[in-house]
Amino acid sequence: MENSKSVNKEDVIPEEAKVKLKKLASEWDDIVDPNALDVFRLKGAMTNEVYQIKWPSRNPEQQRSRKVLVRIYGKGVDVFFDRQNEIKIFEFMSKQGQGPRLLGRFQSGRIEEFIRARTLSAPDLRDPEISSLIAAKMREFHVLDMPGPKTVILWDRLQNWLNVAKGLASTEEAKDFRLDLLKDEIVLLERNLAGNHLSMGCCHNDLQYGNIMMDEETRSITFIDYEYAGYNHVAFDIANHFCEMVADYHTETPHIMDFRKYPDLEERKRFLSTYLFSSGRSPSEQELEKLVQEVEKYTLASHLFWGLWGIISHHVNKIDFDYLGYARQRFQPYWSKKSELLGSSDSKLI
Template identity: 60%
Template sequence: MVAIETMARIPKEARGVLKEVAARWADVADGGAPVEVKPLKGAMTNLVYEVIWRTEREVDRKVLVRVYGDGVDVFFDREEEVRTFECVSKHGQGPLLLGRFPNGRIEEFLHARTLSASDLRDPEISALIASKLREFHGLDMPGPKKVLLWDRLRNWLKSAKNMCTSDEAEEFSLDKLEDEIAKLEKELSGKEETIAFCHNDLQYGNIMMDEQSGIVTMIDYEYASFNPVAYDIANHFCEMAANYHTDTPHILDYSQYPDVEERRRFVQIYLTSSDEKPNAVEVEKLLQSVEKYKQASHLLWGLWGIISGHVNDIDFDYMEYARQRFHQYWLNAS
């Protein structure tokens, strides 16, 4: 039987939904009571748990319980995020939604391993991610195909200003960022951009892989929206500087940012479809766009860090993370 103190980590309302989920499975033993609850590390917006039941077979039943972080509704519309989750699932991407409770949900547990930071540098795994990202960008999702990036940046900047002390606002140069956002938008927005439904948070912890089949699955669509595909790729490259499973998960190592050959290989695979291969001009054009959009990624996640530092109590040094993202932005600002 699972320890009482361990099960107590799961909200009371969620425990009732877990019973309902277990009741759907005739092979669950012990009267439907879970035998183990495991906190999963690496999540920075929510608390995530693996819940396990014993069964009459050799294979246990498992689900994933996601408890929403406090105050994070400033980042996205939770109802819209759940609708996205359901729609992506219907397209055969990601886990199924098994149940909901007031401050979280219960998801299908994918029997695949979550990638590690080093996996992103593995050429074979990186190729699988590139192909999967192209597939994800091709999803026929509802809603206006309007870029969200610039409105999100301005909204998060407004929230950060409202939360920050005067010293924090000065440290992060918040009074300068509205002009920086406008400058980036003017430089990057154009009719030739490819707009698609983007993940917008493609860090290694949001990618899973079935070792036997080699199938890659992208999970966690809280920040997903229509955006330029170059931004989504740029954001993925920026995430290669992170390792959220160390003693200092907030520390970024930009020596791990992919070099030009790694970036070119990823983009080339991304642009390759079943019936044609991209020419050199297409590859270079997207590569250049990606490198410009990494500045937007630094700004966005820098603001995310500031806001999270004020609203989230997960054990993560959000403010230091924000400092590093802004430092990278100003290093590359023209």
């Protein structure tokens, strides 16, 4: 996410949050005035509104002023996930040293530690060094013993989102996106993919560049924003990350995906080799090839996942983004690539 211009704090930060922010700032000796909040809207968030808050320092020469993040939950987006479960995961990640600390909660959001690191950009995902760091971090993330039941969330979530989308979509939208066919498509994918997974684990499920931060000095990677996190097939998490390599949410048309940028076989193998080597052992060529094929098939699940998300978001989210246009961008490759990836005999229910 990137900073935009300063905004009027009275208009965007809830009163309850301002009280907590001022109390928090009053505990820091280097703050001139706890009431003097500088508020900056961060661009790139498509589920919540995120603001950077900072205060003037008593030491003007001090380069690093006190900063925190305020996350205001998007209205209507609780249809996508269990907010209480998301907070539990956030707190777990914080205790594991995997993400920012929780500094406070208010009715419509929370206050988070500001991480002194750079949010990645779209081109960063294609940088070989950064990509290898992400691959190793994903492996570390996937083996965390996350709280909650060890039940794969993907298939039930897809069916639940489909039901919500059907309830919200107009007749024209339902026809346009072929919603009446998707229940069987989800069953088809689960039948073809779920029984062949190499492993399951703690998955982020939304590793777009805006949810990845890097410390420029230590080169350490941090994953942030766990709204969609849960126990899942790790191949889905990786496939979803590959799909995000074709997106750039900071253009004039952020909903448009350039599939010419999808990583080629060599790039995918390099990423997956690093991922497997990060476990501390040398994978066989057969193991690598199996993961390459499995991940590629899970791109289909990623397209359905975010396609349905786009339809629902169009009806419940007020953030300025062409959600329906984005949904079309995700469904199109699903239909065009399904037979190729599943094989003609496996691409239909019997």
